[in-house]
Amino acid sequence: MRRALFFAASITLAVSTASAQAPEARKLDWGAIAQETQQILQDYLRINTTNPPGNEMKTALFLKSLLEKEGFEVQLFDSTELGAGRVNLYTRLKGNGSKKAIALVHHMDVVPAAPQFWDVDPFSGTVKDGYVWGRGALDMKGEGSAHLMAMIALKRAGVQLNRDIVFIANSDEELSSTGAIVFVKNHPDLLKDVEFLVTEGGDNLVTDGKLHYFGIGVAEKRTFWQRVSVKGVPSHGSRPTKQNPVPKLVAALNRIANYETPLHVTPGVDKFFRDIARMYPEPRKTWLSNVTLALKNPAAKDWILSDIYWNAILRNTISLTGLSGSNKTNVIPPEATAEIDIRLLPDQNPADMLATLKRLAADTAVHFETILPPKTPLESPTNSDFFHAIEKAAHDRDPNVFVTTPMLTGATDRPSYQKVGIKAYGLDPFKVEKADAQRGVHGNNERLSVENVGFGVRYLYDILRYAQ
Numbered sequence: 001m002r003r004a005l006f007f008a009a010s011i012t013l014a015v016s017t018a019s020a021q022a023p024e025a026r027k028l029d030w031g032a033i034a035q036e037t038q039q040i041l042q043d044y045l046r047i048n049t050t051n052p053p054g055n056e057m058k059t060a061l062f063l064k065s066l067l068e069k070e071g072f073e074v075q076l077f078d079s080t081e082l083g084a085g086r087v088n089l090y091t092r093l094k095g096n097g098s099k100k101a102i103a104l105v106h107h108m109d110v111v112p113a114a115p116q117f118w119d120v121d122p123f124s125g126t127v128k129d130g131y132v133w134g135r136g137a138l139d140m141k142g143e144g145s146a147h148l149m150a151m152i153a154l155k156r157a158g159v160q161l162n163r164d165i166v167f168i169a170n171s172d173e174e175l176s177s178t179g180a181i182v183f184v185k186n187h188p189d190l191l192k193d194v195e196f197l198v199t200e201g202g203d204n205l206v207t208d209g210k211l212h213y214f215g216i217g218v219a220e221k222r223t224f225w226q227r228v229s230v231k232g233v234p235s236h237g238s239r240p241t242k243q244n245p246v247p248k249l250v251a252a253l254n255r256i257a258n259y260e261t262p263l264h265v266t267p268g269v270d271k272f273f274r275d276i277a278r279m280y281p282e283p284r285k286t287w288l289s290n291v292t293l294a295l296k297n298p299a300a301k302d303w304i305l306s307d308i309y310w311n312a313i314l315r316n317t318i319s320l321t322g323l324s325g326s327n328k329t330n331v332i333p334p335e336a337t338a339e340i341d342i343r344l345l346p347d348q349n350p351a352d353m354l355a356t357l358k359r360l361a362a363d364t365a366v367h368f369e370t371i372l373p374p375k376t377p378l379e380s381p382t383n384s385d386f387f388h389a390i391e392k393a394a395h396d397r398d399p400n401v402f403v404t405t406p407m408l409t410g411a412t413d414r415p416s417y418q419k420v421g422i423k424a425y426g427l428d429p430f431k432v433e434k435a436d437a438q439r440g441v442h443g444n445n446e447r448l449s450v451e452n453v454g455f456g457v458r459y460l461y462d463i464l465r466y467a468q
């Protein structure tokens with residue numbers, strides 16, 4: 001029954017648009033491919049790429065040998081810039097070149113794991129209770145394994161490709177994104193024909209086993225971190241002076257902390273709220289259908305901003321985080337400093353934010369220094385062939401579930417690639433329970449269900465076929 005619907009849908013598409021799914025020369029055994037992907041993920045998780053130091057060379061050699069067995073020509077790059085034991089991996093599945101390429105990009109490094117808080121060894125790749133467990137299962141060796149096997153499956157099935165499929169595995173995303181930055185800088189020739197790119201940064205919403213929507217990441221906020229400092233004259237704490245930098249810094253920070261950034265609805269966020277409105281009863285449905293209007297209604301505004309994610313996609317945010325003064329109670333220090341985590345909406349100007357901070361500080365003794373400059377603003381189109389291919393593959397899986405575009409409040413490597421004209425999307429091929437993602441990503445007991453492994457590789461395979 002499902003198959004019949006599937007074919008009916010693809011015939012309609014063939015008639016209505018030029019981009020019909022590319023034909024397969026050979027049928028695939030999807031049960032076997034799911035098992036193979038699971039084995040790859042388990043082996044991948046067993047290689048410890050905690051960053052720092054990363055040691056991604058080990059995983060790159062692992063991926064290289066898998067790809068070479070399938071007849072791919074693999075190149076390892078950028079060790080000079082990235083340092084010993086670190087590397088970027090690149091390969092390509094050739095199409096007929098009539099359309100531009102699609103790149104599958106993931107990072108090989110993971111954040112540290114504290115084994116005492118885990119139920120299993122975070123680097124054991126254990127399968128237990130229907131899940132593959134390990135640091136990186138969700139962020140993002142699971143996605144990397146799905147990218148790898150979806151591309152291998154296209155090759156094995158002999159799918160006629162109009163677009164080359166490019167596979168890139170980067171070092172060092174988690175600390176400073178240097179892997180992607182160096183790759184883009186050193187290899188413009190390998191990227192010049194790439195039109196679309198997928199990596200992390202899209203979230204599907206699943207709660208209590210129910211899929212509410214497929215999320216495609218088309219926008220992310222821009223980090224604009226500041227160090228704030230005040231210099232003073234060191235002296236003994238027993239005799240207070242006017243040159244103590246600590247009270248000056250505290251007064252400025254207090255004004256910044258009490259400042260409410262203006263609300264601002266970007267087109268992508270407006271669409272996201274309109275899309276999800278159907279999930280709510282009245283009057284909330286009406287409020288979300290026009291969030292700009294709702295923010296003028298106090299009851300609606302209170303409810304909307306009480307959600308910390310919604311609040312963060314409706315404004316620039318300022319979080320005071322680091323703070324330091326004297327390391328001795330009885331010493332007035334020569335300097336007091338603080339760090340501020342600022343996240344800008346994609347269409348906002350960093351210089352305006354800096355001017356606001358200076359106005360709030362209202363003290364020329366307070367200095368601001370940018371410690372993480374904003375990346376290229378990311379807003380990828382929702383009307384591209386590739387976006388439509390994702391929508392179609394999603395609807396095949398569940399015609400009742402909609403596709404929407406939640407903005408990411410964190411940061412990914414997408415802006416580095418967007419900078420050279422590539423349309424970059426965040427795509428999570430798995431249906432991960434919200435609670436699992438919240439606990440596991442950068443936390444403890446990170447795991448991906450065995451069912452999701454098979455689901456993800458086939459979903460990605462279909463997206464790549466539909467995007468031809």
Ligand SMILES: [Zn+2]
Nearest residue numbers: 139140173200
């Ligand atoms: Zn990640």
